[in-house]
Amino acid sequence: MPYATTDDGVRLYFEETGSGHPVILVHEFAGDLRSYEPQLRHFGKRFRTIAYNARGFPPSDVPEQVSSYSQARAADDILAVLDHIGAPKAHIVGLSMGGFATLHFGIRHPSRALSLCIGGCGYGAELDKRG
Template sequence: MKLYFEEYGRGYPIIFVHEFESDLHSWEAQIRYFSRSYRCIAYNARGYPPSDAPDSPAAYGWEIAVHDIDAVMRGLSISRAHVVGSSMGAYAALLFGLWYREGASAIVAAGAGLGSPASDRENWSRNATALARTLAARGIDAMAEKMAGHSTRIRLKHKDPKGWQDFAERLKQHSARGMSNTLLQCQAVRPSLYDFRDQFSQMKAPVLLAVGDEDDPCLDTSLMLKSTIPSAGIWVCPNTGHAINLEEPAAFNVQVERFFSTVERGGWGHFDQLRQSVSRHENSTAAGLTFDGALP
C-alpha cells in the first residue's frame, strides 16, 4: 500500500491528516505558515490518488486510517510529532493519541465528531451508505458539485468564493471508488467518539479542539471531549462552519501556533496538574519558611 505525501520545512515534525471531501491540498495555508519553523508532512489517505485506491473495501477501515498515521511516521523515521487532523482526519488523530501514546506530542482536532451524537447516528450511517452507492454508480463528476454545496460548505462558499471553487474543482479529481469505499468502511461504520469516553479520560497527550460555532454536531462532541480529555482545551471560532481551517485560515494558524508554543514550553496542562503544581510550590515555600525560622 503506497501513500503519497508532501514535505516542506525543517524542524520538529507536524503530521497533517485531511478530511473526507478533500486531500492534502486542504492544508496549504497551514503548510505555508508552519513550514517556516516546522517540518510539515501532509499525506493523502488511501483511496485518494496519487495514494493507492484499492478496489477491495476490505483494504479500508477507520482502524486502518489510524494505523496509516503511524505508517507515514515510520516511513519517514519519525517517532514523535504534533498531529493535526480535520473532520475524518481529526477522528483518526484523536484515536492515534489513544493507540500510539508515545507518537503524539500534541493533537489538534478540528471539526471532530460528525455522526457521533446519538441523535445523528442513524441518519449519519444511512446517508454515508447512500452516498457511497451513488458515487460508485454515477462517478465523482456527477456528484462533486452537490457534495461541495452541502450545508457543511455554505460558510466557506460565502466567505471565500475562490477558495470554495478551488475546493470543488479538486473534489472532481478524487477517486469515486476510493471515496465510496472510505464512506462504507470508515464513515458509515466507525464508532461514535462518545464510545471512547473511558479511554479519552486517561489520555495524556495535550489536545486542542477547534470547532466552528455553527458546526452543531461537532460543537456538541467537542464540548464532550473537552470535559473528558484531561489535557484538552477548546477554541470555538465565531460565525464558522465545518471547514474551519479553510474558512478562517489565519485565525486557525494563530490558535494552533499558540497551542504548540505552550505545549513546547511545558505550559499546557489541565486543572488538577496546575493545582498539584501550585500545592507543591506552596509546600516548598512553607517548608523553607519553617527551616528559616529554626535557624539560630
C-alpha cells in the same frame, strides 16, 4: 513522487516542507493534502510539516477491497507516514475525517504523539456498532 508504504502495502502520497519537530496534517473527506497548502507554508517556517493523501485519494493508492478501509487503518496510516519520515514522534493535526483518524492515532499510539489538534471530529458510528 514521495510515498510512504503501509504495513498492508498501500502507498500514501505525501508532501513536506521545513525542518524541526514534525507536524503531520491529516485531511478531511471532501479534500486532500492540497486543503493544507496554507498550513504547509506557515508551519513549514518553523517545523518539518508533512501532509499526505489518505488511502483512496489519488495519487495515494485506492484499494478495491472494503476491508482495506477502517478507522483503525486510518490511524495506523498516520503511523506509517511517521515511520517513513523516521521520526519517533510528531504533532498530529486532523480535520473532520482526519480529526477522527488523529483521535484514534492518539488512542492507539499515544507514545508517538507530541500533541493532537483535532477539528470537527464526529463519531460516524459503524453500522454494526449503532445502538
